[in-house]
Amino acid sequence: MIFSINNLLQIGFTDPKHLKAVVLASKDKTTITKLYAVMIKTNLSAHRNSIGRIIASYARINDIASARKVFDELPHRGVDTFNAMIIACSRKESPFEVLSLYNQMIRESVRPDSSTFTVALKACVNLMDLKLGEQVWHKAVDFGYENDEFVGSSLLNLYAKCGKMDKAMVVFDKMQRKDLVCWSSMLNGFACNGQPREAVDMYKRMQKEGIEEDEIVMVGLVQACANLGNPMLGLSLHGYLIRRDFDRDVVVQTSLVDMYTKNGHLDLAYQLFKKMSHKNAVSWGALISGFAQNGLVGNVLEFLMEMQSCGFEPDSVSLMSALLACAQIGFLKLGKSIHGYIVRRLAFDQVLGTAVIDMYSKCGAPSCARTLFDRMDSRDLISWNVIIASYGVHGYGKEALSLFLQMKETKLKPDNSTFSSLLSALSHSGLVEEGRYWFDLMINEYKIQPSEKHYACMVDLLARAGRVEEACELINSMNAEPGLAVWVALLSGCHNHGKFLIGEVVAKKVLESNPDDLGIHALVSNFFAMEEKWDEVAGVRKNMRRTGMKKVPGYSLVEVNGDLHAFLMGDKSHHQHENLKSMLDNLYQDMRGTRCLQKSEFGMI
């Protein structure tokens, strides 16, 4: 039976059967308010969940304040009214309100049900509060919801989002009944926690048990494929998605675009993107960030403009990619205007602010970076890491250390990248003793196991200062087999300080790992040249020509009034080449004349 609202408002309604039709039909505030007034007058308001439906109606039109008013005016609140209010707050993403209502229920001895616990757990996920979530779960068990699929999948999701896949796995295996959401929570959890192999295993297990998959499960699988670094697997998955007709979903398409860019197939990513009939801001973000991560700066800027012409204003994700692109090529002028746009149109928050600061640092304006860093409202771990790295790469080891000491005064705990930046800064400034001191403290006080990067920094630090033997001792103390970066740092030290005997062994080690970097081969070649071992030099040179090296040699890029000028080794194509060459010759003569030129005399920009 269908009733029109006006009809019901006229005749009044006394039958609970009217409720569903009434509330479903109410789409504007005035009607809902009228309905509420009628309900209060009739005995219907006493009917189970009639008021809950009014609250839900207000929530549906996003008028939480009215919903709250109705809720607060009620003399007696049952589980359904509480749930309606809790779900309304959950839609609005107000986890604190959700949990406050949940606590109120417990206090007033209103028995929560499955949906109460489900939504309360989701609030804990939003807050990333594992401890609180586990408390809610224990309460759910007390009330007999241990085997509820909704509560169970929320718990799995809590563990997944907090990076506790081991705990999730224990719960999952003990679950008596699992719905599709439970499976996708696990699969997506593995995919998002850097365990793509386990995600694929989970999918295989699903197939073995005959579970019917959906788009959401497939998104997790695509993400796993993106991180597996197996482009062929990604291609065949895409084929499967087409055959199963799962490829028409925007989210599936966007995750495929992301997968292709992560696997280096930018052409396929763009082809797919072009074919998408509905693109959202996230799709644009995936495309732009994919090209930015692969260093294709021109495309990033082009897409950013195309995005605008399609009616999407640049958001924080696309601008972050644009800033990364500017940082890569030193495009200070564009970086500055993006900074301006962010201040005017968005917010200079922690994440965007840090990206801007990093951009200034990489574009050769470390003092701008520092000024912005000091002006930030709040700084997270990455902000500190960026500013410490900024001083390091510009050769200000002492300042990097001083900022590190300031960071120690905050609540933030330095992590392995903080120490990477610090040690690298100390290394480039020749602060050997400080480097040794903080390296030891990192291990003993901060309990951070030194990684390959840290060892490479330390070997660089010692070898650069000519303490090659000490560097060798450090390498011998390593648990794992040293990687290429360590040997290159050591060889560089041997080259600069004429350590023939050690260098020869190290050069062999470097060549053994078949580096695809031209610069490394050049270093080995230069080392042999210093030893006047011309046969070896010829061998390395021949090898360089024979095997196409992946990494192109370094080149300088200078921006003048918004125009970019690139200079490659031996490249004479610049229109002012002769002028530039004589200018550089003059500068070089001047510098040789000024014997004790200090770095600080260059000043900061």
Next chain:
DNA sequence: CCCGTTGCGG
């Protein structure tokens, strides 16, 4: 009522 896409650092 529970699960899905993009994003700052070495």
